[in-house]
Amino acid sequence: MTTFEITEKDAKKMNNKIIQLWRFIMLNLKILKAVDHSKRS
Amino acid sequence: MTNVVVIGSGFAGQTAALYLGAALGKKHNITVINKYDIFGYTPSWVWVGVGQMEPEKTIFKLKPVYDKFHINFVQGTAQSIYVDDQYVLVDSADGGGETKIPYDYLIIATGAKLNFSGTPGLGPHDGYTTSICSLPHAMDSRDRLFEAMARMEKGEKQKIVVGAGHPGATCQGAAFEYLTNIHKVLEKKGLRDKAELLWLSNEPQLGDFGVRGLRVRKGDRMLTSEEFIRAVFELYGIKWQVQTGVRKVEPGKIYWENYDGAEGETEFDFAMLIPQFLGPGFTYYDKEGNDVTGQMANKGGFVLVDAIYGLDWDTLADTPEAWPAVYQNRKYKNIFAAGIAFAPPGSISRPFVNPNGLSITAAPPRTGMISGIIGRIVALNVIDLVKRGRMTHAERMTEMFAACIASMGDSLWDGSAATIVIYPVVPDPRTYPNEEGRDLFVTDMEMGLAGAWMKRMIHTTFMHKLQGRIGWQYIPE
Numbered sequence: 001m002t003t004f005e006i007t008e009k010d011a012k013k014m015n016n017k018i019i020q021l022w023r024f025i026m027l028n029l030k031i032l033k034a035v036d037h038s039k040r041s
Numbered sequence: 042m043t044n045v046v047v048i049g050s051g052f053a054g055q056t057a058a059l060y061l062g063a064a065l066g067k068k069h070n071i072t073v074i075n076k077y078d079i080f081g082y083t084p085s086w087v088w089v090g091v092g093q094m095e096p097e098k099t100i101f102k103l104k105p106v107y108d109k110f111h112i113n114f115v116q117g118t119a120q121s122i123y124v125d126d127q128y129v130l131v132d133s134a135d136g137g138g139e140t141k142i143p144y145d146y147l148i149i150a151t152g153a154k155l156n157f158s159g160t161p162g163l164g165p166h167d168g169y170t171t172s173i174c175s176l177p178h179a180m181d182s183r184d185r186l187f188e189a190m191a192r193m194e195k196g197e198k199q200k201i202v203v204g205a206g207h208p209g210a211t212c213q214g215a216a217f218e219y220l221t222n223i224h225k226v227l228e229k230k231g232l233r234d235k236a237e238l239l240w241l242s243n244e245p246q247l248g249d250f251g252v253r254g255l256r257v258r259k260g261d262r263m264l265t266s267e268e269f270i271r272a273v274f275e276l277y278g279i280k281w282q283v284q285t286g287v288r289k290v291e292p293g294k295i296y297w298e299n300y301d302g303a304e305g306e307t308e309f310d311f312a313m314l315i316p317q318f319l320g321p322g323f324t325y326y327d328k329e330g331n332d333v334t335g336q337m338a339n340k341g342g343f344v345l346v347d348a349i350y351g352l353d354w355d356t357l358a359d360t361p362e363a364w365p366a367v368y369q370n371r372k373y374k375n376i377f378a379a380g381i382a383f384a385p386p387g388s389i390s391r392p393f394v395n396p397n398g399l400s401i402t403a404a405p406p407r408t409g410m411i412s413g414i415i416g417r418i419v420a421l422n423v424i425d426l427v428k429r430g431r432m433t434h435a436e437r438m439t440e441m442f443a444a445c446i447a448s449m450g451d452s453l454w455d456g457s458a459a460t461i462v463i464y465p466v467v468p469d470p471r472t473y474p475n476e477e478g479r480d481l482f483v484t485d486m487e488m489g490l491a492g493a494w495m496k497r498m499i500h501t502t503f504m505h506k507l508q509g510r511i512g513w514q515y516i517p518e
Contacts, residue, residue, distance in 0.1 A: 011276075020489050027495055030464075031462060031483075034480075
């Protein structure tokens with residue numbers, strides 16, 4: 001029995017273009033934060 | 042004039058070559074030795090393997106790039122390295138026999154040697170499974186998958202098994218992505234109900250991926266990669282079997298052992314299993330002609346560098362400085378190893394030996410971004426050594442980030458991908474004194490269309506960067 005499942009609501013969010021644009025920006029910000037550290041080494 | 046030689050032009054070698062060419066190419070001799078005259082963008086071979094991308098879109102010719110950067114290119118296979126006399130013996134691809142390539146600094150960035158013979162019956166040549174670890178392998182996988190799909194169209198049920206083909210295999214992320222892409226392709230063609238999909242892996246639990254898994258904050262709770270991948274598999278109707286080491290493959294049958302020591306077999310119609318990765322396997326000679334390979338590489342052929350080797354796993358997990366910082370051989374300080382070629386000090390995931398004495402342990406991943414970052418660090422240090430006589434760059438895998446984007450279809454409109462961002466790759470409990478040993482802002486995993494955009498963006502930007510096109514150095518590895 002799983003404690004986490006992907007619901008229909010989640011599935012809709014996964015293809016909602018506005019939400020996904022926000023997530024795309026956030027993912028890039030996260031990578032940039034890590035890259036910033038990496039480039040300074 | 043300094044001679045710098047790079048062996049290999051994958052992610053690590055190509056990244057190193059570009060930095061070296063840009064900084065030293067005009068005044069010094071930079072030489073790249075590679076078996077093939079093309080670069081292959083490995084992450085997109087997953088799409089080639091399901092027929093979603095043309096093979097030509099994943100490759101480019103090396104020579105025009107090297108000409109632009111004043112880099113010499115030798116197409117051939119490096120055989121042995123004379124560490125005192127400082128030259129590499131290369132078997133030229135043009136049939137011209139063996140050539141000596143002298144070096145002052147040597148970067149070994151060969152990538153992995155695919156050890157299909159480590160598992161009898163594994164692989165596309167002498168075995169019964171396929172692989173996506175090289176472009177010809179990915180094309181062979183695609184063709185065999187299409188044959189399986191043709192059988193499904195005739196009404197036959199097919200069992201598809203994807204995962205790790207050796208108890209010590211790595212690169213589970215790529216195999217996972219291949220499986221989810223197969224699911225998507227079958228769904229699109231209306232054949233999903235004709236296939237049983239199975240994930241077969243040496244990981245200690247689902248979502249481990251050879252990096253000890255991860256936990257991320259989702260709202261008011263912590264979500265583990267095990268829960269996340271389990272939810273994805275449940276959503277897609279994919280079965281799984283972890284804690285399993287594949288021992289042997291026969292036509293239509295995979296033989297394995299699990300953590301309990303139990304032996305079993307799994308039938309298949311189509312199987313893509315990642316082989317064990319080995320190091321380059323060069324022979325090293327000193328000035329007297331003695332074979333000193335044992336001092337230069339570990340048993341797997343991986344090059345020994347500035348790591349602390351021989352620690353037990355629990356000590357290693359608490360010792361971030363055991364991971365190499367500059368990827369330099371301790372004895373021959375003009376020899377570096379980048380990407381998969383360097384010998385890691387141990388596994389990131391907890392190792393396991395079953396009651397029969399079989400080690401079932403996911404090896405640490407060092408592909409893609411990790412390889413590119415190490416290639417840059419090593420190149421910048423060689424540039425430092427040539428120009429200033431001292432190194433100023435260092436980055437351990439306990440300080441390195443990686444993104445694993447497992448696509449599920451390639452459409453930019455209705456595709457999806459599981460995006461996993463890990464920072465650092467190897468948990469560092471000292472810098473991040475939480476249970477995970479990782480930065481909880483950066484470390485993340487999610488699924489959605491944004492991941493499909495990320496995957497496509499990374500393909501496009503990396504192909505641009507690795508061809509040394511305008512602005513290449515501003516694109517992160």
